[in-house]
Amino acid sequence: MEYNFKDIEKKWQNKWATNKTFAADNSSSKPKYYVLDMFPYPSGAGLHVGHPLGYIASDIMARYKRHKGFNVLHPMGYDSFGLPAEQYAIQTGQHPAVTTEQNINRYREQLDKIGFSFDWDREVRTSDPSYYKWTQWIFIQLFNSWYNNKSNKAENIDTLIAEFEKNGNSNINAPCDENTKAFTASEWKSYSEKEKSDTLMQYRLTYLGEAYVNWCPALGTVLANDEVKDGVSERGGHPVERKLMKQWSMRITAYAQRLLDGLDTIDWTESLKESQRYWIGRSEGTSLKFQIENSDLHLEVFTTRPDTIYGVSFVTIAPEHEYVDSITTSEQKAAVVDYVTKAKNRSERERQADVTKVSGVFTGAYVIHPFTGKQIPIWVGDYVLAGYGTGAVMAVPGHDERDHRFAKHFGLPILQVVEGPDVQEQSYDAKEGKGINSDFLNGLDVKVAIKKAIEEIEKRGLGKGKTNYRLRDAVFGRQRYWGEPIPVYYKDGIPHVMPENELPLVLPEVDKFLPTEDGEPPLARAKDWKYKGQFDYEHTTMPGWAGSSWYFLRYMDANNNSVFADKKLTDYWQNVDLYIGGSEHATGHLLYVRFWTKFLFDRGFISVDEPAKKLINQGMIQGTSCMVYRVNGTNKIVSAGLKNQYENTAIHIDVNIVDNNNVDVEKLKIWRDDFANTEFELEGGKLICGTAVEKMSKRWYNVVTPDSICEKFGADTLRLYEMFLGPLEQSKPWNTNGITGVSGFLKKLWRLFYQSGSFVVSEDAPTKPELKTLHKTIKKITEDIERFSFNTSVSNFMICVNELGDLKCNKRAVIEPLLVLISPYAPHIAEELWEQLGHKESIAFAPFPEFNEVYLVEDNFNYPISFNGKMRFNLELAANLSVQEIEKLVMEAEQTHKYLEGKQPKKVIIVPKKIVNIVM
């Protein structure tokens, strides 16, 4: 029987499924290991070769850890709520549940073919009512919680109500809306139900609040900050506006500091941590009040550079600032109204596109400088953002680039208050130098001056030292159909969450997936909503990231109907040991899942406060697009080598009809009708195409599916080849140039002891060279896996099999450990050969082989020990020596080494005692 991957792979995939080989044990004496992949959104396009990259890596780890004696949890599921299915439903009328189901089946089929060791009994689907029941349940817990800054954790809202009844809100130190009013216990008691609800709403961790949101008219929904890129929606690229709306939001800002601190406790890539740090955007500074001239009002600003207070020559407020109307003088009224209208109509995209273009208008009003008493003009400018800090800045053109641009443009004075280069032409922003022209701050270094300034500001009651975060609360409502219904109803205009025992609130049927005529979301069309006719109900649904913010917990107890996951099981499985997924989720999913985990931890539902100990971002696999060249104005296509002779247009063609840049012309004619009558100009009888590296996408016809590779070379080859392509974390274009090497390797492995028609295995004891090859390989593979260097392990397998082939080694004592080593990478062939060697049990749980310590084998050394800063041993020579003799040689080597005359060696390596016992 020659190596027939098709039969073998089918056989073992069936066996694994029937025997539930990879079902994780919920109570085991073995140590646990949890390997998780980011679950996919089941799109209509199916998997391409880029998707399995991370899954293969995690599967190798899962299988490796099983060999190492761990109880491994390695689940998979689907993030099955989302926009594309709904857009498709709008176009075709097909229910999203139906297309989602179809897509999931297709994904499952593709995943099964690759031979992953998932525990499918634990599959989750975020769109399944038995799953989103608990997503809704967590929403309710968040609603019923507030963040206590004194205990520094989330607590039940009852503790807040108790405090209100006792002391009002005077002692409460919680993140809440800026304009929360102070009240006493008796005032609280006198509040109406509505007033109480409104007040509590300002503290709840999920709340209904008015906020500027990213409104996308084309999608008819709001989007979170991380769903907007460059002023357009991430999905679909539609323009986004800012709009003030009443929305359900998550008070993630309460966790800003803990999300920041937690980063130091987890093993994630530095770049990803940096992204999150930047997104959270902590900045320390001070608030500062300016008295408005001839008015009772104070204008409050936030600054990180209070040391430059004497350099303030104007103050700028955002066009949306609440004071704009009230402070503008009648002479300036027309100009200001005109400017503010224009600024508001400017889309976010325009506003972000040309940041260097300066615009603004003088309000006619002034503030009084708190230290000099001078008159300072107030301007309106759209470079000041309404949503950050106080929406007003003190402008120091000498030491802030943006203020400088503004001052230059409008001819406002530029003052220098920090020693350094002249600031008339260019601002000096560095936080270095000594204060000048600054009264009590003169001569002080910037860092000292900042502290001194804050002290003085606080002493005079002008403001307070303050930490600001860039992070905003996350808008949680979406005006869409295909998402988790928010379990809220309204009684007399007061929002109530549903009782927990009535969950899930099932997504109701609608007649159309479009908004209603009066602009209400699709859920307003619900025919059979739970409380229809009894109460008003919430029409928005949860965003895409809701279901994925806690799914790692559900896998621990996926079929539990009475709780989101049994506490005993979450205590056992703790959190994810290894999480693999794309870096595009850095500021979305990976921030939200940390937030929910910390919340559930605070409320005592779980006992860990980070979802994943270690996280690896697999690189993207780009596509290699192919194109042919049509001569302009004709129906003629020319080969790539001839295209420069003509004016031509490149046309993308399907990569699957191209082999090694040779286009199959017959297939091309069939592929697109309009090529049927095309004239082709070939070179050397071939039509050569051009190539380009682009994102793998239907649009460029460069999608390669794992199925086609499995069909042609087998799943084991696909797995090995994807690893062989390069380091896991690096992005790289897909090409099949080297795949024959990997495929050839598996054939060689097969032939190692399948010779001339039968399996022949020798029971003889291995020779020294055979053992040397084996142990070297065990050592290298172990180290490769431990440091996630899967590409080099493939090379090391090849070296090993080549060497054993040269030695004509077919000895059981060598082949068995080798099969265990290879089994995580190429499980099907390993299982088959394992069975051929007479084993009845799956190889999956065979112990991983241990290696004898091999300390640098150097074949071409003719001295037992050499010293070149490090020790090098010729083991064959050294093995015959006693420890004493070796130590003597080491001393000699150190003393006689030519580089060490008169110097101490930098490093002394202790000779391992084990060395004399080495076999080889």
Place this chain on the structure above:
RNA sequence: GCCUCUGUGGUGGAAUUGGUAGACACGCAGGACUUAAAAUCCUGUGACCUCAACAGUCGUGCGGGUUCAAGUCCCGCCGGAGGUACCA
């Protein structure tokens, strides 16, 4: 602009703490088997000098530095990828 990563043969990429650079694979060239092809196997393959071998010289983006020794560490440039931005 800022942050993170990265730069090694014709190509993908090895080189774990500084210690024989280019493992392994692809490609290419030559050979064996074959009527032929496929498959398989063998040999060679960084550059320069040389008929060739031996030997030698140069070589990890560029310029410096530390070190007995630098792809690896330090300083300064240049290029590429990704992320991010009027955040005061």
